[in-house]
Amino acid sequence: MKVKDLENLNNEGVDSLSxxxxxRFLQFGLSITGVFLGGSILxxxxxxxxxxxxxxxxxxxxxxxxxxHYTMVIRQNHCIDCERCLEACRSTNSVPAHxxxxxxxxxxxxxxxxxxxxxxxxxxxxxCNNPPCVRVCPTQATYKDETNGIVRMKPEKCIGCKxxxxxxxxxxxxxxxxxRAIDKCDFCYDTxxxxxxxxxxxxxxxxxxxxxxxxxxxxxxxxxxxxxxxPDKVVWVLRPETDTLPNVFYMNA
Amino acid sequence: MISYLKTNTLSSTxxxxxxxxxxxxxxxxxxxxxGIHSLLVGHDQTFGTSREVPWGILVSPxxxxxxxxxxxxxxxxxxxxxxxxxxxxxxxxxxxLALITMATGLMCITLELESPWRVGFYALLSPHQxxxxxxxxxxxxxxxxxxxxxxxxxxxxxxxRAKIFAxxxxxxxxxxxxxxxxxxxxxxxRGFWSENYMPLYFLSLSTLTGCAAILLFSWLxxxxxxxxxxxxxxxxxxxxxxxxxxxxxxxxxxTGVKVMGGFFPQFTKNPEAMSLLVQGGFALNxxxxxxxxxxxxxxxxxxxxxxxxxxxxxxxxxxxxLGVFVLFYDLVIVGQLIPxxxxxxxxxxxxxxxxxxxxxxxxxxxGAIFFFLAAFxxxxxxxxxxxxx
Numbered sequence: 001m002k003v004k005d006l007e008n009l010n011n012e013g014v015d016s017l018s019x020x021x022x023x024r025f026l027q028f029g030l031s032i033t034g035v036f037l038g039g040s041i042l043x044x045x046x047x048x049x050x051x052x053x054x055x056x057x058x059x060x061x062x063x064x065x066x067x068x069h070y071t072m073v074i075r076q077n078h079c080i081d082c083e084r085c086l087e088a089c090r091s092t093n094s095v096p097a098h099x100x101x102x103x104x105x106x107x108x109x110x111x112x113x114x115x116x117x118x119x120x121x122x123x124x125x126x127x128c129n130n131p132p133c134v135r136v137c138p139t140q141a142t143y144k145d146e147t148n149g150i151v152r153m154k155p156e157k158c159i160g161c162k163x164x165x166x167x168x169x170x171x172x173x174x175x176x177x178x179x180r181a182i183d184k185c186d187f188c189y190d191t192x193x194x195x196x197x198x199x200x201x202x203x204x205x206x207x208x209x210x211x212x213x214x215x216x217x218x219x220x221x222x223x224x225x226x227x228x229x230x231p232d233k234v235v236w237v238l239r240p241e242t243d244t245l246p247n248v249f250y251m252n253a
Numbered sequence: 254m255i256s257y258l259k260t261n262t263l264s265s266t267x268x269x270x271x272x273x274x275x276x277x278x279x280x281x282x283x284x285x286x287x288g289i290h291s292l293l294v295g296h297d298q299t300f301g302t303s304r305e306v307p308w309g310i311l312v313s314p315x316x317x318x319x320x321x322x323x324x325x326x327x328x329x330x331x332x333x334x335x336x337x338x339x340x341x342x343x344x345x346x347x348x349x350l351a352l353i354t355m356a357t358g359l360m361c362i363t364l365e366l367e368s369p370w371r372v373g374f375y376a377l378l379s380p381h382q383x384x385x386x387x388x389x390x391x392x393x394x395x396x397x398x399x400x401x402x403x404x405x406x407x408x409x410x411x412x413x414r415a416k417i418f419a420x421x422x423x424x425x426x427x428x429x430x431x432x433x434x435x436x437x438x439x440x441x442x443r444g445f446w447s448e449n450y451m452p453l454y455f456l457s458l459s460t461l462t463g464c465a466a467i468l469l470f471s472w473l474x475x476x477x478x479x480x481x482x483x484x485x486x487x488x489x490x491x492x493x494x495x496x497x498x499x500x501x502x503x504x505x506x507x508t509g510v511k512v513m514g515g516f517f518p519q520f521t522k523n524p525e526a527m528s529l530l531v532q533g534g535f536a537l538n539x540x541x542x543x544x545x546x547x548x549x550x551x552x553x554x555x556x557x558x559x560x561x562x563x564x565x566x567x568x569x570x571x572x573x574x575l576g577v578f579v580l581f582y583d584l585v586i587v588g589q590l591i592p593x594x595x596x597x598x599x600x601x602x603x604x605x606x607x608x609x610x611x612x613x614x615x616x617x618x619x620g621a622i623f624f625f626l627a628a629f630x631x632x633x634x635x636x637x638x639x640x641x642x
Contacts, residue, residue: 098297099304106600121597138387139375157375160296160367162307163386171593174304177295180368238594 030232065129066149068198068216070187070247072124073224073235077252078209079104079120088206092191099174101125101185102203122211124203125172125185126238126246127151133164133173142182148198149247150189155181169242187214217247227253266634270477274634277627284620287613288364296367299613303606306589310610311365313582314621317462318358319393320455320581321574323430324463325351326400328493330423333407333416339492342485345407345639346474346632347467348419352400353628354466355393361621362390385432392429396422408639430459457503462577464497465551468570470629472563474640477633482563494560497569501552508548511539525595529605530587538583547576 081104089101102124111117131151134144141157142164144150158181165173165182176183187193188201196205204212215224228235233253237246291299302309329347332340363369381387399422406415431452471490475482482490514521515531530539551569558565590605610618633640 105594105597105602107598108600109598118600121599123594136384136386138381138384138390139371140379140381141375157371157379158368159371159375160369161365161386162302162367165304165307166589169593171305175297175307175367177297180295238597 064218066145066147067218068148069218070127070148070150070198071215071217071224071228072187072201072204072248073213073215073227074122074248074250075211075213075227075253076119076121076250079122079211080209081106081120082208084206084208085122085203085212088202089185089188092188092202095183096176096178099176099183101172101174101183121250122203123170123172123238124248125151125168126170126244126248127185127187128244128246130243130245132167132169132242132244136163136167138163142184145189150187151184152186152189153182153184155179155183158182169239169244170246224249227251270630270634273477274627274630277623277630281620281623281627284616284618284623285360285364287616287620291364291613291617292369299611301609301611301614303608305592305606306586306608308585308589309365309608310582310586310614310618311361312585313578314618315358315362315365316585317578317581318354318361318621318625320430320459320577321462321466322351322355322358322396322400323426323456323459324461325354325466326396326419326422326426326463327460328463328467328496330419332489333403333419334423340489342483343467343471343489343493345404345636346471347463348400348404348407349632349636349640350466350470350629351422351463352397352404353625353632355397355400356628357621357625359390359393359397360624361618364617364621389429389432392425392432396425396429399425408636427456430456454504454507457500457507458577458580461497461500461504462574464493464500465570465573465577467493468497468563468566469574472567472570473629474633477630478637480641487563490563490566491560494555494566494569497566497573498552498555498560501548501555501573505548505552508544511543515539523591525591526587529590530583534605535583535587538579542576542579543583545576546572547580548573550576 083104086100086102086104089095093101095101102122105121105123107119107121108116109119127150129149131144133142134151137143138161139157139159141154141159143152143154145152155176160175160180160182162175162182165175173182173184175181188203192200192202192205198216199214201212201214204214213224213227215222217225217228219225220229227233228249230253233251235249235251237249287299296302300309325347328340329344329351331337332342332344333348363372366372376387376390380391399418403415403418403422406412406418468490471486472482475486510520511527512531514524514527516528518524518528521527529535551573554565554569554572560566586608590608592599592602592604592606594602595604
């Protein structure tokens with residue numbers, strides 16, 4: 001058929017499309033989105049060791065840099081800013097009043113002309129796979145746990161130069177005057193994680209709206225794994241331009 | 254033009270000279286006592302720094318004195334390493350100045366640390382080879398030792414040995430300078446420090462401040478000792494003045510790059526910070542400190558007098574040092590003032606973080622500067638013969 005002939009045809013409109021055809025179109029779109037999202041996540045979780053093949057939207061990941069590879073998914077549209085997570089973090093980890101390991105930011109996002117939406121965005125250490133804080137520490141006081149990928153602290157080695165604070169793109173660190181060392185989120189490694197058998201952190205346990213989903217990226221049964229690998233969900237990380245390859249993911253779900 | 258002739262012989266140390274030293278040392282001790290107090294009660298009680306702006310004004314004198322020492326070492330190497338005769342007369346004083354400036358810088362960064370007592374153990378027992386800050390501090394500490402041996406060899410008239418230590422110190426301090434740049438550049442959270450021109454800028458600034466310090470402190474040393482500036486000294490300062498002028502032109506170019514970045518976002522990777530510096534809250538610092546005091550006034554003074562008047566060269570050097578101090582303050586602070594989540598429309602997040610140096614920080618900085626001045630005067634008292642030889 002020639003272009004001129006096409007131009008002469010009448011527009012059928014969308015009303016004549018069958019619901020089967022619509023579903024197929026949507027399915028096709030979601031598959032493409034899923035493939036690209038999966039690819040993005042693979043590149044974010046970084047690790048040159050990660051092997052993932054993209055086959056029609058399925059992302060078989062066989063090798064993560066850590067095992068377990070702890071992660072947290074923030075379902076930010078569920079957050080109501082009740083701050084129970086903050087209280088749980090403080091009491092579980094003995095966080096002093098002058099600091100915090102995690103907090104909730106309130107965003108005012110433009111959604112249309114003269115219309116803005118309020119969103120609560122919990123933030124914490126992103127336990128990056130490429131952590132600038134670890135790179136700059138002169139005494140290895142902060143380090144990446146070789147087993148589980150958690151960015152942890154050895155307070156007795158901290159000289160208080162605060163270079164890690166200056167280097168962190170997420171404002172996730174503070175100086176604890178009580179032990180004269182930097183303190184930060186370690187996914188409750190010594191306080192809650194061990195006692196729960198590596199299943200949950202204090203903030204995730206305290207959240208009444210299931211905003212914070214803690215899990216293991218190497219465990220397909222983990223809720224965090226399932227959420228991140230849902231092809232119909234948009235997943236993002238904070239400040240991707242800093243190339244830190246975070247392990248805290250955000251989504252509306 | 255030789256404008257402060259008094260005598261051409263070495264005078265013995267007068268009571269006035271000793272009193273000046275004691276006065277400077279007392280002021281230094283008073284200022285530094287604020288640092289001891291801060292260590293005891295914690296920086297949260299005494300410093301203006303915060304979680305968002307963790308590095309305060311004390312990082313500026315560290316960077317300033319370390320770069321100054323680098324520049325002094327480079328200029329001293331012209332005479333003792335590269336064998337340029339014109340620069341030989343200023344070598345001993347320059348080496349001593351390099352020594353005390355680095356000592357002052359390291360003292361500043363020590364007082365900026367919250368738990369400096371752990372450095373001795375863990376910098377040695379748990380070194381992190383990927384950390385530029387570890388390399389930088391280690392390199393500068395080694396450099397301090399090499400410069401000490403260099404100066405001792407000069408004082409003992411062991412020229413060959415002095416040259417060997419000078420070469421090692423020169424290589425070491427250049428590595429330290431490049432590490433300082435990398436250290437700041439690595440802080441991905443603060444893009445202000447990762448501009449492409451930074452390595453050359455740091456090295457040029459260091460050499461510039463080295464020249465400025467030689468012009469000022471050679472003049473001050475002669476005035477303090479009531480001595481004449483002989484022909485060789487005068488020639489050495491004139492040559493330093495020429496090098497100073499060339500470097501000023503180079504820094505003028507870099508300043509122009511900053512101005513472009515401040516007004517036109519497409520010329521910089523960090524438009525928010527550059528705008529804050531050039532036309533925002535730090536504009537006064539930038540235009541008066543970085544542009545006028547650091548570059549234009551010294552350049553104007555040298556061009557007007559054709560670089561032959563040692564008094565004017567000393568004033569130009571002083572103006573430049575003041576301006577570069579402001580420049581390093583801006584460099585350290587402005588880089589931290591862009592909020593971490595500025596692109597996320599966070600409610601109540603300020604456009605820029607704020608930082609104001611506290612009384613303690615100002616007093617410690619003052620104490621460090623007076624420590625350097627007291628050490629300089631002590632050098633003039635103790636090493637007259639070494640300087641004049």
